[in-house]
Amino acid sequence: MTRRRLATVWLDGCSGCHMSFLDLDERLLELAEHAELVYSPLVDVKEYPAGVDVCLVEGAVSTTDDLGRIRSVRARTRTLVSFGDCAVTANVPSLRNPVGAAPLLQRAYVDNVDRDAGVPVEVVPPLLDRSLPVHRVVPVEVFLPGCPPPADLIHETLLRLLGVEAGVPPERPPRFG
Amino acid sequence: MAGEGRRGAPAAEPRRRLKNLVPPGPVRATAAVCEAASCLSAGAGEVHAGLVDGVGVRGLTDVAVKRVGCLGLCAAGPLVAVLETDRLHRGVSGADLTAVLDDLATADAASGMAEPDPFFARQVRIVTENLGRIDPESIDDYVAAGGYTALERALTELDPAAVLAEVTASGLRGRGGAGYPTGLKWRTAVKAAGADRYVICNADEGDPGAFMDRSVLESDPHRVLEGMALAAYAVGARKGYVYCRAEYPLALSRLRTAIRQAQRAGWLGEDIAESRFSFTVEVRVGAGAFVCGEETALIASIEGGRGTPKPRPPYPGMSGLRGAPTVINNVETLAAVPAIIRNGGAWYASTGTATSKGTKVFALAGRVRNTGLIEVPMGTTLREIVYGIGGGVVDDRPLKAVQTGGPSGGCLPASHLDMPVDYESLVEAGSIMGSGGLIVLDDRACMVDVARFYMEFCREESCGKCIPCRVGTTQASTLLTAITSGSATPRHLADLERLGEMMGAMSLCGLGQTAPNPVFSTLRYFRDEYRAHIEDRTCPAGVCAMAGTSSHPAVAGP
Amino acid sequence: MSVHTFTLDGQPVAGAAGETILEVATEQGVSIPTLCHLDGLSSVGACRLCVVEVAGRPRPQPACITPVEEGMEVVTRSEELDEWRATVVEMLFVERNHICSICVANGDCELQDLAVDLGVDHFELPAMSPRLEIDSSHRLFAIDHNRCVLCTRCVRVCDEIEGAHTWDVMGRGIDARVVSDLGTPWGASPTCTSCGKCVQVCPTGALFEKGRAVGEGAKERRPFLPYLRRHGAGTR
Numbered sequence A: 001m002t003r004r005r006l007a008t009v010w011l012d013g014c015s016g017c018h019m020s021f022l023d024l025d026e027r028l029l030e031l032a033e034h035a036e037l038v039y040s041p042l043v044d045v046k047e048y049p050a051g052v053d054v055c056l057v058e059g060a061v062s063t064t065d066d067l068g069r070i071r072s073v074r075a076r077t078r079t080l081v082s083f084g085d086c087a088v089t090a091n092v093p094s095l096r097n098p099v100g101a102a103p104l105l106q107r108a109y110v111d112n113v114d115r116d117a118g119v120p121v122e123v124v125p126p127l128l129d130r131s132l133p134v135h136r137v138v139p140v141e142v143f144l145p146g147c148p149p150p151a152d153l154i155h156e157t158l159l160r161l162l163g164v165e166a167g168v169p170p171e172r173p174p175r176f177g
Numbered sequence B: 001m002a003g004e005g006r007r008g009a010p011a012a013e014p015r016r017r018l019k020n021l022v023p024p025g026p027v028r029a030t031a032a033v034c035e036a037a038s039c040l041s042a043g044a045g046e047v048h049a050g051l052v053d054g055v056g057v058r059g060l061t062d063v064a065v066k067r068v069g070c071l072g073l074c075a076a077g078p079l080v081a082v083l084e085t086d087r088l089h090r091g092v093s094g095a096d097l098t099a100v101l102d103d104l105a106t107a108d109a110a111s112g113m114a115e116p117d118p119f120f121a122r123q124v125r126i127v128t129e130n131l132g133r134i135d136p137e138s139i140d141d142y143v144a145a146g147g148y149t150a151l152e153r154a155l156t157e158l159d160p161a162a163v164l165a166e167v168t169a170s171g172l173r174g175r176g177g178a179g180y181p182t183g184l185k186w187r188t189a190v191k192a193a194g195a196d197r198y199v200i201c202n203a204d205e206g207d208p209g210a211f212m213d214r215s216v217l218e219s220d221p222h223r224v225l226e227g228m229a230l231a232a233y234a235v236g237a238r239k240g241y242v243y244c245r246a247e248y249p250l251a252l253s254r255l256r257t258a259i260r261q262a263q264r265a266g267w268l269g270e271d272i273a274e275s276r277f278s279f280t281v282e283v284r285v286g287a288g289a290f291v292c293g294e295e296t297a298l299i300a301s302i303e304g305g306r307g308t309p310k311p312r313p314p315y316p317g318m319s320g321l322r323g324a325p326t327v328i329n330n331v332e333t334l335a336a337v338p339a340i341i342r343n344g345g346a347w348y349a350s351t352g353t354a355t356s357k358g359t360k361v362f363a364l365a366g367r368v369r370n371t372g373l374i375e376v377p378m379g380t381t382l383r384e385i386v387y388g389i390g391g392g393v394v395d396d397r398p399l400k401a402v403q404t405g406g407p408s409g410g411c412l413p414a415s416h417l418d419m420p421v422d423y424e425s426l427v428e429a430g431s432i433m434g435s436g437g438l439i440v441l442d443d444r445a446c447m448v449d450v451a452r453f454y455m456e457f458c459r460e461e462s463c464g465k466c467i468p469c470r471v472g473t474t475q476a477s478t479l480l481t482a483i484t485s486g487s488a489t490p491r492h493l494a495d496l497e498r499l500g501e502m503m504g505a506m507s508l509c510g511l512g513q514t515a516p517n518p519v520f521s522t523l524r525y526f527r528d529e530y531r532a533h534i535e536d537r538t539c540p541a542g543v544c545a546m547a548g549t550s551s552h553p554a555v556a557g558p
Numbered sequence C: 001m002s003v004h005t006f007t008l009d010g011q012p013v014a015g016a017a018g019e020t021i022l023e024v025a026t027e028q029g030v031s032i033p034t035l036c037h038l039d040g041l042s043s044v045g046a047c048r049l050c051v052v053e054v055a056g057r058p059r060p061q062p063a064c065i066t067p068v069e070e071g072m073e074v075v076t077r078s079e080e081l082d083e084w085r086a087t088v089v090e091m092l093f094v095e096r097n098h099i100c101s102i103c104v105a106n107g108d109c110e111l112q113d114l115a116v117d118l119g120v121d122h123f124e125l126p127a128m129s130p131r132l133e134i135d136s137s138h139r140l141f142a143i144d145h146n147r148c149v150l151c152t153r154c155v156r157v158c159d160e161i162e163g164a165h166t167w168d169v170m171g172r173g174i175d176a177r178v179v180s181d182l183g184t185p186w187g188a189s190p191t192c193t194s195c196g197k198c199v200q201v202c203p204t205g206a207l208f209e210k211g212r213a214v215g216e217g218a219k220e221r222r223p224f225l226p227y228l229r230r231h232g233a234g235t236r
Helices: A016-022 A027-034 A064-075 A085-089 A092-096 A101-111 A151-161 B037-041 B044-058 B098-106 B139-144 B149-157 B160-170 B182-191 B212-219 B221-235 B249-265 B295-302 B331-343 B345-349 B382-389 B423-428 B447-461 B467-484 B490-506 B510-514 B517-536 C021-027 C079-095 C110-117 C153-162 C197-201 C226-230
Strands: A004-010 A035-039 A052-058 A061-063 A077-083 A127-132 A142-144 B029-034 B063-068 B080-082 B087-089 B198-203 B239-245 B280-286 B326-330 B359-366 B372-377 B399-404 B410-413 B437-442 C003-008 C011-016 C051-054 C073-075 C141-144 C167-170 C177-180 C207-209
Touching: A004 A016, A004 A064, A016 A052, A016 A151, A027 A035, A027 A151, A035 A052, A052 A064, A052 A085, A052 A151, A061 A064, A064 A077, A064 A127, A077 A085, A077 A151, A085 A092, A092 A127, A101 A127, A142 A151, B029 B037, B029 B044, B029 B098, B037 B044, B037 B249, B044 B063, B044 B098, B080 B098, B087 B098, B139 B221, B139 B249, B149 B221, B149 B331, B160 B182, B160 B221, B160 B331, B160 B345, B182 B221, B182 B326, B198 B212, B198 B221, B198 B295, B198 B331, B212 B221, B212 B249, B212 B331, B212 B359, B221 B239, B221 B249, B221 B326, B221 B331, B239 B249, B239 B295, B249 B280, B280 B295, B295 B326, B326 B331, B331 B345, B331 B359, B359 B382, B372 B382, B382 B399, B399 B447, B399 B517, B410 B517, B447 B467, B447 B510, B447 B517, B467 B490, B467 B510, B467 B517, B467 C079, B490 B510, B490 B517, B490 C079, C003 C021, C011 C021, C051 C079, C079 C110, C153 C167, C153 C197, C197 C207
Parallel strands: A004 A035, A004 A052, A052 A077, A077 A142, B029 B063, B198 B239, B198 B326, B239 B280, B359 B437, C003 C073
Antiparallel strands: A061 A127, B029 B080, B080 B087, B359 B372, B399 B410, B399 B437, C003 C011, C051 C073, C141 C207, C167 C177
């Protein structure tokens, strides 16, 4: 049996969703029988490959870098999963949205700084004016809310998307927060 | 007296009192100076004062000068009519009154009637029969024109059931917009249990471009009071309220004058016309909320609460003001009642169409030559209104659409010009009769921009009580702004239609339920214009700036 | 008292004159989503979640306020109702800044539960992200307008049960806000009795007790009225 190609992506999030993914524990071994993890912050692959079957996207789209990455991920992925509240609603990153990027940076890097004040421009990508849910930028097939989504839910969802016989139904339905 | 008082009265309140000139002997000629809001703002006050002086200087001892209400042709104000010959002087300037004074020097009843302008000749005036003829601040003028005879006849010859029967037979339907049968509304209040009953006149006219109710109140306030008294008699109410917006200071002032006069003359108060019928009227002033034109919100406002609507049923006819059965009618509806009682329901029903009886007053506005106030039989075509009476489109440009029904209505394209104007036809065509605002749009109007304007109006005027209206109007405005700024995708349009359907079905009151109508009607007839904005990023009419390059990310569809 | 028989989702049911569709449905074990409604307070029909289809009426009717009538045919679930109710929930979420993960009411929030019940797992409408205030001037409680859904339960419980009428609504449309004493900071309110009823009836984390952290806002639902015991709401 050929294994499906699974990927995970980390945009503007705290990596808590990835931690919850790791909470699958021994079920990760079972998952590995059905899927190969072809790209992830958890593995050492630098370039997002083509022909990915399922990709879990954690985090909101907050920078121009996020924007470019999610577009290329979308182009190379069959089933895109908005993975966790930051991807689904922009969640905590969106707390800055009522303020706007420029005033926010001004306050953080200029007004409240004693020395070397100035908005950083090197290495870090520019912020978008607002943090956006993934589906505001590219089409998304599956929404998996939660902060983080519980491991049981991730397990059940992944098995379903990988076309494996139903896993154990999650104790808690998908929920924001 | 909550709601009464100076609050909300604009500073420009035109209350320099102008005295009528009444000669001691018989009157040969009368100069009727239109002193409704539009002509007053164009300088009718100077005209009035100048005519009084000029008549004196020329020694015309048999000439009268008096203020009258709306002469109708607002586009050509200030207007002066010579009543004996029906000659209308347009655009009169207080600085040069020679032509009017020359006319007054020779005119008399024997000199023959002037050739009537098609603007007037094609109208049928019932509600507006006294407009431009009587002094709105004189009860004697109103009585001389047959005023209060309907009330007197009702109190002396008819029992309340007979009054109700005449109104039912007339086929009169609510002129506020929805067209609910007035007789049925009154009957509901009669049948509903309750010790007290109320009659409310809804004068909270708020549609952009609508000024029918204001004109009637400014020009013939007693007529509205008489209609209210007749309604009160028919349903057994002893107390009435007129709820009028504060933005109508002249209407309010003339209404208060009329109430004082009617009380003094015994047409309001205890034991009217020596009958056992008693009825008083109180004025309540709205504080500028459009939603207070919605009857349950209006009632909440009179009760001293926040002007927000309540779900219906129960309808006010069953449980209205302070829980009592309440008849709430629009100004124009009530103003039609005296004529119905005077001439009979059958007489009224002989005008109009099978389902829409009588006449309708329209405020003609927009890109039409003769902007102003008109009254036509129900079933008159739009073409007759716009071209026959309205004189056609300004600069003879092509007509693109006629907007009726304000923010709750829709835009009818030129292909519908031969459609009869009645309640059913308008609904079928995707608009509504509404209260009577009729705005003519020429080829330079962008229909998407028109839809955006009305949606923003609804967003500003939503009370915020229910979510579909509060959030729906805001989201829809954002979507429409994206379309008119050239940053929209086809998804915006799909979202807009989905939102519109949801708001229409789910909103608590008429404001939210009808807020999507301008969008739906423009989509129905002008979808190409939406497409041009979205797909070609151009505004065919050249109205929208289309400056949006890349969309604001938060509203960009995937 | 007269009794009306009618059908609820095709099943014949009976209700006393004056009872609402919601009351009869609840009695019958038919669940209709609600938000602004709370047993024991007057109904305002504002949130539109409890709307049901009534044969012969042009649009859905709020079950919380529509009295039962003889021969009425009521449908509580349909594809359209499901979709529109879900849109209501979506509208509530995008209107203000409901960020469940950092909310004091996380796990004990009626809005959060409604999203689960109605299958709302993301929002098609763009978030409006208004900039709103938090009034924490009161000694015991705070109000976070970011999480207010304008259900006006606080307004009604304060007026109808406590009799203080500290709360009311200011502004209109999207700018409407719940305010204490015509806009006086809550802590300076001369009418507030600090009874906490508003906090207890608030369906979200808008009104909360100070000193509680994320997810610690579980409300005690003190049985200050018989209705809370009767319907077991105190035990949630």
